[in-house]
Amino acid sequence: MANTITNPQIESYVESHTSQGPKYLHEIAERTHIDLGERARMLTGHVEGRFLKFLVSMLKPEKILEIGCFTGYSALCMAEGLSKNGRITTCDISEEHAQIAKSNFQASQYADQINLILGPALITLETLEGPYDFIFVDADKENYLRYYETVLPLLSKNGVIAFDNVLWSGQVLQVEDQTEETKAIRELNDYLIKDDRIECVMLPVRDGITLIRSKGSTDRL
Numbered sequence: 001m002a003n004t005i006t007n008p009q010i011e012s013y014v015e016s017h018t019s020q021g022p023k024y025l026h027e028i029a030e031r032t033h034i035d036l037g038e039r040a041r042m043l044t045g046h047v048e049g050r051f052l053k054f055l056v057s058m059l060k061p062e063k064i065l066e067i068g069c070f071t072g073y074s075a076l077c078m079a080e081g082l083s084k085n086g087r088i089t090t091c092d093i094s095e096e097h098a099q100i101a102k103s104n105f106q107a108s109q110y111a112d113q114i115n116l117i118l119g120p121a122l123i124t125l126e127t128l129e130g131p132y133d134f135i136f137v138d139a140d141k142e143n144y145l146r147y148y149e150t151v152l153p154l155l156s157k158n159g160v161i162a163f164d165n166v167l168w169s170g171q172v173l174q175v176e177d178q179t180e181e182t183k184a185i186r187e188l189n190d191y192l193i194k195d196d197r198i199e200c201v202m203l204p205v206r207d208g209i210t211l212i213r214s215k216g217s218t219d220r221l
C-alpha cells in the first residue's frame with residue numbers, strides 16, 4: 001500500500017470500513033497499476049477518493065479545479081458528488097496521463113462535466129477564470145506554494161482548497177530529508193499555519209490532506 005502514514009493494519013481497517021466506490025473506479029485503478037506500474041502509487045485511491053466525493057457532496061460546488069489529473073481517478077470521484085450543472089476543470093502536464101484520463105472520462109457518464117487541459121499547471125492557471133468552489137491540488141510538490149498563491153485569489157467566498165500529500169509518507173518530520181519535494185511540502189505547511197488570510201486543518205488521511213478556507217468565509221451565515 002503506497003503513500004500512507006498510518007500503520008498498514010489500521011489502513012486496511014479504514015479501507016474496509018469506508019463505503020465502496022463504483023466498480024468502474026476500481027477498474028481504472030487496476031488498469032493504472034497494469035499500464036503505468038510504479039506510477040500507480042500516485043492514485044488517491046479508495047479512501048481518499050470516497051473522502052473527495054463526500055466533500056463535494058457536502059460543499060455542493062458549481063466549479064471545481066483540480067491540479068494533477070493523472071488517469072482521472074480523483075476527478076471521477078469528485079464528479080460523482082457533483083450536481084448536474086457542476087463542472088470540473090482538471091489539468092496535467094503529461095500527454096500520456098491526459099490521454100488515459102480523457103478516455104476514462106469519455107467512458108463515464110461525466111464526460112460533459114469534465115474539461116481536461118494539457119500543459120504545465122502554472123501556465124494553465126493563468127488562463128482560468130474563477131471563482132472555484134473547490135480546488136484540489138495534487139501535482140508536482142515543488143510548486144505547491146506557487147499553486148497556493150495562484151489559486152487563493154481564484155477561490156470563491158465559501159470555497160475550500162485541499163492539498164494532497166502534505167505528510168509525504170511522514171518525511172516532513174525527517175530533518176535529514178532535504179530533497180526538494182520534502183522541503184517544498186514543509187514550506188507550504190509552515191506557510192499555511194502562519195497565513196492570517198485563511199484557516200486550515202491538516203488531516204492524517206492516507207498521505208495527509210490539508211483543507212483550507214478563507215477566514216470568516218462561512219462563519220455566522
Ligand SMILES: C[S@@+](CC[C@H](N)C(=O)[O-])C[C@H]1O[C@@H](n2cnc3c(N)ncnc32)[C@H](O)[C@@H]1O
Pocket residue numbers: 042043044045067068069070071072073074075091092093094097119120121122138139140
Ligand atoms: C499524484 S498525480 C495526480 C493523481 C490524481 N489526482 C488521482 O488521484 O488520480 C500527479 C499528476 O500531476 C501531474 N503533474 C506533475 N507536474 C505537473 C505540472 N507542472 N503541471 C500539471 N500537472 C503536473 C503528473 O503528470 C501527474 O499525473
